[in-house]
Amino acid sequence: MRPANDWKEKSIGSIYINPTFPSLALTIFYNHELIFSSHMHKCKGQLHFQCDNFEERTLITKQPSVRTQATEIIKKVMKTWELENIFIGTGDTESPTIINDFNLPFIWEKNKKQLKQNKK
DSSP states (O other), X not given: OOOOTTHHHHEEEEEEEOXXXXXXXXXXXXXXXXXXXXXXXXXXXXXXXXXTTEEEEEEOOSSSOHHHHHHHHHHHHHHHHTXXXXXXXXXXXXXXXXXXXXXXXXXXXXXXXXXXXXXX
């Protein structure tokens, strides 16, 4: 698929990184219209990526780290879309803090038991 002539100027990607649970959302807009929506989370020893018409579960390996594995999946998606403008946010879902780099928090490295203990 060849992007529109004004793709670089009118396309925007946004990534929201959940700071308290190993999950993120990725959306892509063109000319202010949502054209792609996806999310990924860690569950049952897998990275679960789901979008409008595709779902994939990838087994988490010990090396590289789960954060590196998740980052590679997101980079692959972003490369496919050839986005120039990407906003990354975290924190409050209603008013996220914009960050400069796609760095997943350490919470992605914790297991289910550790996550439950943190909630106490």
